Amino acid sequence: MQEIIDFKEIDAILERYRYESSSIIAILQDTQAKYRYLPKDVFPYLSEKLGISTAKIYSVATFYENFSLEPKGKYIIKICDGTACHVRKSIPILERLRKSLGLSESKETTDDLMFTVQTVSCLGACGLAPVLTVNEKVYAAMTPDKATELLAKLKEEN
Amino acid sequence: MSMEFMLIDNMPVEIAGEANILSLIRKAGIDLPTFCYYSELSVYGACRMCVVEDKWGEIHAACSTPPKAGMEVRTNTPRLRKYRKMILELLLSNHCRDCTTCEKNGKCKLQELAQRFGIKQVRFSNTSEESDMDTSSLCISRDKSKCILCGDCVRMCEEVQNVGAIDFAFRGSKMCVSTAFDEPIANTKCVGCGQCAAICPTGAIVVKNDTARLWKELSNKDTKVVVQIAPAVRVGIGKEFGLPEGENVMGRVVAALRRIGFDEVFDTSTAADLTVLEETGEFLGRLQKGGVFPLITSCCPAWIRYAELNYPELLENISTCRSPMQMFASVLKEHYKHSNRKVVSVAIMPCTAKKHEAAREEFQENGIPYVDYVITTQELIQMIREAGIVFSEIEPEAVDMPFGATSGAGVIFGVTGGVTEAVIRRVSDDKSVSALRAIAFTGVRGMQGVKETSIAYEGRQIKVAIVSGLKNADDLIRKMKKGEAHYDFIEVMACPGGCVCGAGQPFTNAEGKKLRGAGLYDADRMSNIKRSEENPVIMALYGGLLKGKTHKLLHVHYHRKA
Amino acid sequence: MFLNREDLKTAHAVYKKSLDAQRKKILVCAGTGCVAGGALDIYGELIRLIEASGAGCSVSLEKEPHDDSIGVKKSGCHGFCEMGPLVRIEPEGLLYIKVKPEDCAEIVEETILGGRVVDRLVYKKNGQTYPTQEEIPFYKKQTRLVLEHCGHIDATSIKEYLAFGGYQAFEKALFDMGADEVVKEIDESSLRGRGGGGYPAGRKWAQVKRQKCEQKYIVCNGDEGDPGAFMDRSIMEGDPHRMLEGMMIAGVACGASQGYIYVRAEYPLAVDRLETAIKEAREYGLLGENILGSGFNFDLKISKGAGAFVCGEGSALTASIEGKRGMPRVKPPRTVEQGLFGKPTVLNNVETFANVPLIIRKGAQWYKTMGPEKSPGTKAFALTGNIENTGLIEVPMGTPLREVIFDIGGGIRGGAGFKAVQIGGPSGGCLTKEHLDLPLDFDSLKKAGAMIGSGGLVVMDENTCMVEVARFFMNFTQNESCGKCVPCREGTKRMRAILEAIVSGQGTPEDIDMLLELADTVSSTALCGLGKTAPSPIVSTIKNFRKEYEAHVIDKKCPSKTCQKLKTIYIDEALCRGCSKCARLCPVGAISGKVKEPFAIAADKCIKCGACIESCAFKAIKED
Structure with missing residues (x-):
């Protein structure tokens, strides 16, 4: 998929960080907030404007878990698999979600770009374990059945 | 001042400003193993092979531990041996083990250390990936499956060459060295300098090997294969055959090439003399007519590529002189244009980027390149071995006529500052021996990355800078652009130290590089002709073949790419 | 905007008066946990109801307070996350648990206006009821110093922090003490870094102070990546100004003018609260240039992590702030010599900085009255896993593990026996029954082969493999x-x-x-x-x-019967009716038998997928 990039928006982001190459992580975060992933065409543009090689930007983007080079779903569901959630059975929830959406470890996003399912390291909401988040909203004390209900609700919203 | 000592394996070793105990340990004559330590690169500290044990049983990586007076370390305890073996086993468990068919066979650091530490068995299942080749570049080939992630190439590309075509991607066990989005390297800003391949301890990045195609050409009876040998080759090849590092073995190379089957053998130094005359002419011309300054040399193809990709606006500063290799190639094409056999032009070069230069469209006529094959010193070594030639016993021979004469000025092209020195010899009015010697002491010689000098010419001072290593070149350009520095003439060589340290040469350390440079200066000293303009071949060429054709055959205009 | 020391002093008095004027205060826990449980709806509902009732409702402190108003505040994490959403009512100190928006009317009607306790919302345990927070066993045995404000003040208001005496320590450090004395005080307090290694903070500060360098940095490590740890998050969310104040004091002590707070991206609420806090501190002239007319400059930036646990390591963290891959580098040079951007850097974690204002205000000698001599003070722990009272706690260093797990934590959830506790996250180790009387402090844990780490305690019961x-x-x-x-x-x-x-x-x-x-x-x-x-x-x-x-x-057995692949699945002959359903379902054809007679599973073929167990209508298939 070829994403149409509005470079004026990228310029605005760069402006916000005064074109400082040390702010590349924040710049990528803001870019991702815009497109829900990091479109390939952004890289050479950032490289030119910030004076760092595209390979370097790519190296930073692939180091950090939160960056995605693939388009993500409208709803990003993150299942916490920190220790507390793990011992309170978070994996069956993950399996249920993947199964109902036809996803797997290697395929995180549905073809209609509606849902992305991934695990996340501890969200620090251990008291509510097991938890998951949908676009940063926390859902506490989940079970596989509750997850199914949640999916149904999200689908209905559309 | 009192001397400070450290105890290394119970031997007192004097601390003399070493940055880390690894240098001190090596100074003590102990070959501590490493994959990722090179004094010219930043300390990375990732391979953990250089671990040592202090008297309290603490483990330190020698590469990143500064020496301290009174410190005691051991380099070879049972614990350390166990750790080193385990690290090697871990690396091997994740590495292709088809050593016999590897380009790096016999020169691979991993292979060498596995042998040295007696690794006979790897106790883990082999999880190495399928071979994953990138052959897009004309200069180097990459195979990710052979990478041990020491990061040497990454640091070389970024810190020394300022190119940054490759970097680490991903993390943990998925980490790899990659271009952005894993694009073929040829589509990146790679300049083909090959320094990554030179420093790679394994077969993950190697110089593109074109010998197979060349052998075919050599066995073809209908072709006439002519070859030129770059200056740096003669001092970079001997060590591989048991001769001292840096020894000038030009005569043996010539003899070996004849035995391999080359029909005519020439010396690129001859064309370097042409370059000196043309470039000096261009420089003086710009001085008189008021051209663009500084004039920047054009011999180095990796530098040309770097400028094209990063500073296209500087292309007009770059001399229009073709590189000596290309000058010679055009002269040879012209010379043999009535030959009844198909002439194949080969160049033996210390350089990987020359492979790319030879394929440039500026150096082709009707789709046929002036230079058909560029073979690096390393590939030549392989050919000599393959042919069964006992190099150390071969009798030296002279190059062929009619291009048989060279000057000392042309020979020193192979080391940083050589081009400049040759040009100064040309412009200098004083042709005495003492004047010649004085030039050598103006600051043009030495292996440092940035050198500056100024010469008097017709009542004015000409400011000269000599840089090797593209990071040094880039820094200089930035300074110039900011107005912090001003020069009239700049010599740029992409490889630190110049062509003797080219990536096509066998890998050597800093000491070896120095010896190679010294070898070329020796050759100059022994040479009867010191100045390019005194080379009779050159004079003959200007009077004959080149008459009215100097521009067509010796110059080129690089254009900005859209 | 405070222009001088007097302005700050006046503000303390004004906001204290304003706070005291609130007849009642309702503190709705707005930590990540309770927010997920609907705390913000409760907060909104309470404001609506109080305003509707005609009683004065104040959501922020005013310079000219109305008498008799009722304060409604979003507080930080109370710690008792298991029981959330939590609502605390002062001055009585009532704690209502598992509150829902529909409970709000009753809370306003009964408690706020009527002065009566809503019995069904208070914590009950073993037949006893505990209306006030301080009586609840979970809180009773704790000593909350670093967390003293968490749950007690409005985390989004600098005014409340000032009303509680906030920034007095900074004022003291800046005007009364000076760099040398601050470093000396911290050194004497023997405060040790709460992020893992337990390196003495005072020594670190002294090393940075010594460096002759124009630019120095104060960096706060808020990259709390250990799974099962959320102490730092709670401080950043619940009492952000306290941490800011600690960093500012470090700035005074070391001669640094710029600080960075590195927060992991998984903590959006903490980032939000910190941004608000920094903005307010700037508006009040507590950050910026020539602070309080003293000539001291200090400002703060937030750097958001992008998802890498390794960035909790000092040199990886600074690399990440510099926009690089978060890969640790070799040392030396150490962070105190060449840290962020190659400059001398103090790097401490959130809890360490949060300890600082207290030490400066009350003195090193007072601080050392708590905990063992070499690990004084308190420590916050996140109690998680198979434990009755999951939550955030704070106890004096050296408190025995038993007290933490059984008295505060309420013992093992579900009645199973205690097996082990993992302390210090993935870098730590496990402690067992025989360690239950071990005092929790840096040195005792190290001796036992574990580490305090950042303070995550994951409790595991007998059924854990x-x-x-x-x-x-x-x-x-x-x-x-x-x-x-x-x-x-x-x-x-x-x-x-x-x-x-x-x-x-x-x-x-x-x-x-x-x-x-x-x-x-x-x-x-x-x-x-x-x-x-x-x-x-x-x-x-x-x-x-x-x-x-x-x-x-x-x-080839898993004693706790956790590892699926080590289970033996067998058919109880007495229960099997021979319906053959399981045999038809088995993906590898491991089950065979004659219809209407008991079936059997061939152990060598069985892949232990468990499909048969679920399918059996007679519960005849069992695991061992």
């Missing part, structure tokens, strides 16, 4: 390894593979020795602290539960 726990942690470490050094990158991968083999029944007795050999190599040769401690969960589980490993590799 320790080999599986080791596998879980090794999987975590492997996924989070930066990949730079060989031992960590390749070694953790091999250790994980071996553990995976063991939990799936493919292990051999030699595997245990290989694990220990790998662990030795990795812990001795890895580049950074995280790599060096990565094998700790393996070493400590083998040390304490070797028999469990042996059962897996020799008997």
